[in-house]
Amino acid sequence: MSGTLYGLGVGPGDPELLTLKAVRILQESTVIAYPAPEVGDSLARSIAAPHIPRGRIEIIVRTPLIPDTFPAYDVYDRYAEEIAGHLEQGRDVAVLCEGDPFLYGSFMYLFERLSARFEAQVVPGVSSLGACAAAAARPLVSRNQVLSVIPAPLPEEELEARLRAADAAALVKVGRHLPKVRGVLARLGLEAAADYVEHASMADQKVMALSDKDETPAPYFSMILVRAAEGAPS
Amino acid sequence: MSGTLYGLGVGPGDPELLTLKAVRILQESTVIAYPAPEVGDSLARSIAAPHIPRGRIEIIVRTPLIPDTFPAYDVYDRYAEEIAGHLEQGRDVAVLCEGDPFLYGSFMYLFERLSARFEAQVVPGVSSLGACAAAAARPLVSRNQVLSVIPAPLPEEELEARLRAADAAALVKVGRHLPKVRGVLARLGLEAAADYVEHASMADQKVMALSDKDETPAPYFSMILVRAAEGAPS
Numbered sequence: 187m188s189g190t191l192y193g194l195g196v197g198p199g200d201p202e203l204l205t206l207k208a209v210r211i212l213q214e215s216t217v218i219a220y221p222a223p224e225v226g227d228s229l230a231r232s233i234a235a236p237h238i239p240r241g242r243i244e245i246i247v248r249t250p251l252i253p254d255t256f257p258a259y260d261v262y263d264r265y266a267e268e269i270a271g272h273l274e275q276g277r278d279v280a281v282l283c284e285g286d287p288f289l290y291g292s293f294m295y296l297f298e299r300l301s302a303r304f305e306a307q308v309v310p311g312v313s314s315l316g317a318c319a320a321a322a323a324r325p326l327v328s329r330n331q332v333l334s335v336i337p338a339p340l341p342e343e344e345l346e347a348r349l350r351a352a353d354a355a356a357l358v359k360v361g362r363h364l365p366k367v368r369g370v371l372a373r374l375g376l377e378a379a380a381d382y383v384e385h386a387s388m389a390d391q392k393v394m395a396l397s398d399k400d401e402t403p404a405p406y407f408s409m410i411l412v413r414a415a416e417g418a419p420s
Numbered sequence: 421m422s423g424t425l426y427g428l429g430v431g432p433g434d435p436e437l438l439t440l441k442a443v444r445i446l447q448e449s450t451v452i453a454y455p456a457p458e459v460g461d462s463l464a465r466s467i468a469a470p471h472i473p474r475g476r477i478e479i480i481v482r483t484p485l486i487p488d489t490f491p492a493y494d495v496y497d498r499y500a501e502e503i504a505g506h507l508e509q510g511r512d513v514a515v516l517c518e519g520d521p522f523l524y525g526s527f528m529y530l531f532e533r534l535s536a537r538f539e540a541q542v543v544p545g546v547s548s549l550g551a552c553a554a555a556a557a558r559p560l561v562s563r564n565q566v567l568s569v570i571p572a573p574l575p576e577e578e579l580e581a582r583l584r585a586a587d588a589a590a591l592v593k594v595g596r597h598l599p600k601v602r603g604v605l606a607r608l609g610l611e612a613a614a615d616y617v618e619h620a621s622m623a624d625q626k627v628m629a630l631s632d633k634d635e636t637p638a639p640y641f642s643m644i645l646v647r648a649a650e651g652a653p654s
Contacts, residue, residue: 195550202441205431205546209440286550286560289567294559301557308554310621312439316429316520316544323535323542325528326520330574330593332582333523335567348566351585359564387544 189216189278191269191304193287193297195311196233199388199407203312209237211309215280217272219245219265221292229407230282243277245269249292259295266299273304286313290337290358315356317386318409321393324381326411327354338363338410346370349412357410364404368396376412384408423450423512425503425538427521427531429545430467433622433641437546443471445543449514451506453479453499455526463641464516477511479503483526493529500533507538520547524571524592549590551620552643555627558615560645561588572597572644580604583646591644598638602630610646618642 192211197203212218218238222228228246231238247265269279287293287308297306315335319326327333331353336345338360349355349370357367360382371377380396384405396410426445431437446452452472456462462480465472481499503513521527521542531540549569553560561567565587570579572594583589583604591601594616605611614630618639630644 193554195546197439198544200441202444203439203544205437205439206443207434207436210436286546286553288553288559288561289550290561290563291559294562297557297559306557308557310432310437310546310550310554312429312520312544312546313550316523316547319520319522320427320542320544323531323540325522325525325531327522327524327569328528329524330571332571332574333567333569335561335569337564337566339564340566 187276188304189273189276191273191296191300191306192278192280193291193293193306193308194234194280194282195286195309196230196282196284197312198285198314198317198386199233201233201236203317203387204234204237205309205311207309208234208311211280212237213239214278215242216277217243217245217269217279218282219247219269219279220282221247221249224248224250228282230284233284234282243272262295262299266296269296270300270303273300283311286311289313314358314386314407314409318356318383318411321383321386321391322381322411324411324413326356338367342366342370346374349374349376352412353414355412357412359406360404360408360410361406362403364399364408365401367410371396371410371412376414379413381411382408383411421510422538423507423510425507425530425534425540426512426514427525427527427540427542428468428514428516429520429543430464430516430518431546432519432548432551432620433467435467435470437551437621438468438471439543439545441543442468442545445514446471447473448512449476450511451477451479451503451513452516453481453503453513454516455481455483458482458484462516464518467518468516477506481515496529496533500530503530504534504537507534517545520545523547548592548620548641548643552590552617552645555617555620555625556615556645558645558647560590572601576600576604580608583608583610586646589646591646593640594638594642594644595640596637598633598642599635601644605630605644605646613647615645616642617645
């Protein structure tokens with residue numbers, strides 16, 4: 187019998203924000219795979235580290251990360267075949283995913299290559315959306331407001347149009363796009379209502395009003411929360 | 421010393437989707453509070469039940485739930501005072517929240533009444549967004565797509581405008597609004613690309629193509645996932 191492929195959400199950074207289910211599946215899986223840059227450590231593995239038993243087979247899914255591009259698909263073909271080899275041998279494979287696997291996660295590239303051939307299950311995780319709102323001590327969205335989750339790498343004109351139409355917005359993947367995002371928010375009169383959060387739930391978490399954030403570059407895992415009408419019923 | 425107020429995300433329904441942190445805080449808190457309708461059981465409590473130790477003081481935050489209205493604020497004034505009494509006595513109070521506390525959660529009404537007077541912490545939880553995407557085995561949003569989370573109670577014209585502009589959308593709080601939502605999606609040619617999920621991660625979870633969902637009423641905890649351009653790079 188073939189093994190099961192798991193997409194395991196490991197949450198936003200704090201190892202205590204793993205779910206009981208993710209911890210159990212880490213205990214039960216023979217093979218653990220996780221994304222990493224071409225050089226350097228895997229954030230997903232470092233989050234899950236306290237819960238990974240010794241002696242597991244580990245697969246480091248290394249993909250070239252060029253800012254604002256997406257990795258070439260043939261990289262995933264190769265890793266999918268390596269994982270398929272284990273599944274065929276009856277081994278369960280848990281793929282660690284930062285946050286939630288199906289919210290901007292690269293797990294989908296493995297899932298779409300393997301889910302037709304093997305039993306595949308996604309274990310949802312705490313997303314950085316909730317973690318950033320918790321860190322900023324402000325509700326993300328309430329009542330009948332629409333929440334727009336907007337990737338900051340989008341072109342400036344599209345950012346502006348999306349923000350203009352938003353009730354409440356979370357700008358994700360801010361990183362080096364901070365000056366562009368700040369400019370758009372200022373033009374729309376929304377900068378004063380925006381909070382900046384980096385590394386939510388991690389030891390080096392930072393939270394501040396966007397207006398207090400200096401011009402030093404923001405990390406990739408940073409977010410800006412905006413509400414068009416603070417506290418107003420929709 | 422005063423106690424701490426916790427907003428505890430208990431996740432979408434499966435008790436195994438609580439985080440380790442939520443379980444720890446349940447063990448450590450003397451008082452547990454949770455929302456419930458005027459008559460009947462609390463869903464949040466039933467999710468957390470396996471993790472609630474015996475002998476805790478429990479506060480049932482009963483609010484009248486009239487479809488598509490929001491509870492009168494003075495109800496929360498009263499419960500906030502009851503909770504404040506415990507906090508003043510040095511007791512920690514954990515308020516259970518379905519999904520994530522700051523994503524459409526009623527916890528915000530207690531938070532805004534108490535967080536200036538007492539230490540308050542929000543523990544993010546797995547939201548129904550990730551759970552529904554996992555159940556439907558489809559990514560919610562990918563690459564640089566914008567995700568729109570749209571409450572189904574909105575007027576038909578606004579639903580249509582929001583969906584027309586969306587890359588990927590999650591329609592939440594579907595319930596009795598199913599026929600209206602279905603009509604809008606059909607007009608926009610999006611019905612075929614939509615999945616219907618109810619009670620994600622729970623024992624009675626149901627997942628189907630929206631076109632296979634019959635005309636029987638949908639429960640409040642149901643969601644419709646839509647992607648304008650399936651799998652297309654943004």
